[in-house]
Amino acid sequence: MSAVLEIEGLRKTYRSRKRGVRHALDGFDMRVEAGQVHGFLGPNGSGKTTTLRTLLGLIRPNGGRMAILGQELPRALPAVAGQVGAIVESPQFFPHFTARDTLGLLAQAGELPRRRVDEVLEQVGLRDRAGERVKTYSLGMKQRLAVASALLKDPKLLILDEPANGLDPGGIREMRRLMRELAESGMTVVLSSHILGEIQLICDSVTIISLGRRVAFGPVDQVLAAHSQNSVRVRLEAVTDLPHAAETLTRSGIRVAAAEPDHLMLADVDKPAEVSRILAEQGLYVSELTPVAVDLESVFLELTATAPVPGQNRQVDQSAKVDQTGTAGGWGA
Amino acid sequence: MSLFVTELRRLTKRRLTRLMLVLLVLGLATVATAFSFSSHKLSPEVVAAAQAESDAQYKRSVQEWQRTVTECEAAQAKGEQTEERYGQNCGKDYQPQPEMFDPKWNLPYQFDFRAEFPMFIAVFAGAVALFAFIVGASFVGAEWNTGGMMNLLLWRPKRLAVLGTKLAALLTTVLGLSVVLGALWTAAFWLIGTSRGTTAKMTAGAWRSIGLDGLRAVALILVVGAVAYALASLGRHTAMALGAAVALFAISEIGIRIAVGVLGVSFGERYVLSTYAQSWFMKQAELFDYDTCQFAKGACEPAKYVVTWEQSAVVFGIGAVAALVAAFWAMRRRDIA
Numbered sequence: 001m002s003a004v005l006e007i008e009g010l011r012k013t014y015r016s017r018k019r020g021v022r023h024a025l026d027g028f029d030m031r032v033e034a035g036q037v038h039g040f041l042g043p044n045g046s047g048k049t050t051t052l053r054t055l056l057g058l059i060r061p062n063g064g065r066m067a068i069l070g071q072e073l074p075r076a077l078p079a080v081a082g083q084v085g086a087i088v089e090s091p092q093f094f095p096h097f098t099a100r101d102t103l104g105l106l107a108q109a110g111e112l113p114r115r116r117v118d119e120v121l122e123q124v125g126l127r128d129r130a131g132e133r134v135k136t137y138s139l140g141m142k143q144r145l146a147v148a149s150a151l152l153k154d155p156k157l158l159i160l161d162e163p164a165n166g167l168d169p170g171g172i173r174e175m176r177r178l179m180r181e182l183a184e185s186g187m188t189v190v191l192s193s194h195i196l197g198e199i200q201l202i203c204d205s206v207t208i209i210s211l212g213r214r215v216a217f218g219p220v221d222q223v224l225a226a227h228s229q230n231s232v233r234v235r236l237e238a239v240t241d242l243p244h245a246a247e248t249l250t251r252s253g254i255r256v257a258a259a260e261p262d263h264l265m266l267a268d269v270d271k272p273a274e275v276s277r278i279l280a281e282q283g284l285y286v287s288e289l290t291p292v293a294v295d296l297e298s299v300f301l302e303l304t305a306t307a308p309v310p311g312q313n314r315q316v317d318q319s320a321k322v323d324q325t326g327t328a329g330g331w332g333a
Numbered sequence: 334m335s336l337f338v339t340e341l342r343r344l345t346k347r348r349l350t351r352l353m354l355v356l357l358v359l360g361l362a363t364v365a366t367a368f369s370f371s372s373h374k375l376s377p378e379v380v381a382a383a384q385a386e387s388d389a390q391y392k393r394s395v396q397e398w399q400r401t402v403t404e405c406e407a408a409q410a411k412g413e414q415t416e417e418r419y420g421q422n423c424g425k426d427y428q429p430q431p432e433m434f435d436p437k438w439n440l441p442y443q444f445d446f447r448a449e450f451p452m453f454i455a456v457f458a459g460a461v462a463l464f465a466f467i468v469g470a471s472f473v474g475a476e477w478n479t480g481g482m483m484n485l486l487l488w489r490p491k492r493l494a495v496l497g498t499k500l501a502a503l504l505t506t507v508l509g510l511s512v513v514l515g516a517l518w519t520a521a522f523w524l525i526g527t528s529r530g531t532t533a534k535m536t537a538g539a540w541r542s543i544g545l546d547g548l549r550a551v552a553l554i555l556v557v558g559a560v561a562y563a564l565a566s567l568g569r570h571t572a573m574a575l576g577a578a579v580a581l582f583a584i585s586e587i588g589i590r591i592a593v594g595v596l597g598v599s600f601g602e603r604y605v606l607s608t609y610a611q612s613w614f615m616k617q618a619e620l621f622d623y624d625t626c627q628f629a630k631g632a633c634e635p636a637k638y639v640v641t642w643e644q645s646a647v648v649f650g651i652g653a654v655a656a657l658v659a660a661f662w663a664m665r666r667r668d669i670a
């Protein structure tokens with residue numbers, strides 16, 4: 001498979017006299033194969049938008065290498081721009097123009113036939129409202145217009161930064177269908193989103209970023225498998241015994257991943273029967289012992305170390321920091 | 334090319350452009366109309382009427398004069414003191430003379446195209462330059478502000494080409510407007526001249542001079558538009574250009590004026606921008622330094638300093654080039670977020 005998008009060791013440093021130096025991207029790597037829907041995940045402020053902006057030539061990187069469709073960026077950007085459709089973080093449009101005018105001007109600047117405008121308006125469901133001023137649009141309608149503007153070029157690579165932002169449930173589902181259709185027609189889609197259930201449903205592969213570095217990547221099922229961790233959910237007959245049980249299990253070398261009010265989540269459990277035995281020895285009786293299939297959300301929270309901790313207010317930038325060498329080992333991180 | 338056409342279309346589609354254009358046309362039309370009422374053609378009848386009126390005035394004042402003299406003499410005959418009331422010698426030395434009643438004073442104002450149209454070119458240039466400033470600044474400022482610039486760069490990643498093409502579209506539009514409105518403006522005043530004033534002595538040379546005035550006016554309009562565009566693009570906001578203009582005005586017209594006044598710099602006005610605007614239109618601005626005069630020694634020719642329109646061209650040219658270079662340099666270097 002050929003890579004449509006390659007990023008190696010990308011760095012972007014923001015300097016300000018007051019707040020010092022911020023490494024928004026700190027040796028970030030990414031690779032997207034042709035024809036895939038690729039999820040680009042990371043906590044707030046981890047560098048997703050910075051990556052996409054850099055890729056699109058809006059930001060000058062401090063180092064690293066980027067290529068789209070085999071062409072080195074930013075040198076070849078003018079040549080590949082016609083094949084890359086993008087929206088970057090809820091784009092704004094000139095408020096007094098109608099959607100049709102807005103797209104018409106873009107199509108004209110890009111030397112595309114005018115009929116493309118009506119095609120994409122139809123595709124994103126704005127056909128009947130296309131003559132109204134963008135100023136009067138709802139959030140989701142603006143988002144649809146943004147997606148329309150990215151689709152206008154009929155690109156080979158489609159880059160969408162939080163396209164589902166503000167979409168209604170029907171809209172999200174339509175977006176999902178649209179992504180799949182586009183991928184089937186041979187388009188490569190890079191999708192950044194915080195709706196991980198959605199990503200899990202539509203993406204073939206993902207890249208997870210934290211504090212400007214890649215913490216995991218690969219096909220979705222492989223990332224999940226690598227982090228399934230043999231999780232087990234345990235419930236006891238008496239909820240009040242849970243703290244005692246957690247203590248006992250921890251002493252026996254079993255990792256308690258989370259202590260919820262009515263159950264415990266255990267990680268790295270090879271033999272669930274062992275759990276049952278240890279607890280029974282202490283006179284604690286298990287009412288439920290279920291292996292849990294991990295979802296992308298929990299893997300994400302674990303990899304980025306951003307799961308909420310009771311009693312703490314996690315601040316942005318409080319997330320997993322990987323060593324430079326840590327990303328070398330494939331999807332396992 | 335397609336981008337240029339797109340930007341022309343974008344500019345003319347904008348509400349602000351249309352609104353400002355309507356205001357500009359209305360404003361110019363109002364000035365021309367109002368002015369046309371103040372001018373009256375000096376037909377032979379009007380001239381004759383003025384002559385008759387001066388004659389009558391002359392007659393009336395001679396009669397009045399004679400009456401006072403008679404009154405005064407009568408009083409003197411009664412032995413009264415008249416000096417205070419009637420002046421020396423009963424004011425006999427002050428007989429009104431006919432040349433004191435020039436019929437010119439009784440003529441209504443008549444517009445003289447040849448002498449006065451150049452001033453109206455400056456009025457026109459001021460109005461259109463204001464239009465160019467606002468439209469130019471907001472054309473790129475609003476685009477930055479609303480993220481339109483970023484959108485456009487996703488389609489056309491050559492930043493300098495995009496900024497340059499937009500500027501070209503702006504200047505083309507402003508130039509076209511200046512030419513069309515300028516022709517209408519000239520026609521309007523020519524009409525006022527022929528119907529209610531005079532268009533005498535409009536030789537080929539006079540027309541050429543007016544043509545050159547027009548060219549200088551258009552050049553100034555384009556420079557103002559380009560500078561507004563550059564400033565708004567530098568600040569990535571329309572208000573930036575307006576702010577810079579206000580600041581420049583305050584510094585130049587108030588700050589420098591006060592500073593040179595306090596420091597006693599001779600010909601301090603040569604550091605003030607409006608002097609250069611004046612000389613640009615009037616071909617030269619003359620500054621006088623009355624401090625060199627010693628009036629005790631009688632009438633005096635004050636020292637003179639002349640600012641030529643060529644100097645103005647250099648000043649405005651340097652300013653415009655500096656603003657544009659800065660704008661393009663920033664476009665090349667700065668991140669777009």
Ligand SMILES: Nc1ncnc2c1ncn2[C@@H]1O[C@H](COP(=O)(O)OP(=O)(O)OP(=O)(O)O)[C@@H](O)[C@H]1O
Binds near residue numbers: 043046
């Ligand atoms: N212009 C800037 N100046 C200084 N720092 C910046 C600038 N733009 C972004 N950053 C910083 O770079 C880091 C990455 O920001 P980025 O917008 O890429 O995050 P993100 O992954 O897109 O987050 P989100 O999920 O909230 O959209 C953040 O810490 C942010 O504060």
Ligand SMILES: [Mg+2]
Binds near residue numbers: 048050089161
């Ligand atoms: Mg973002």
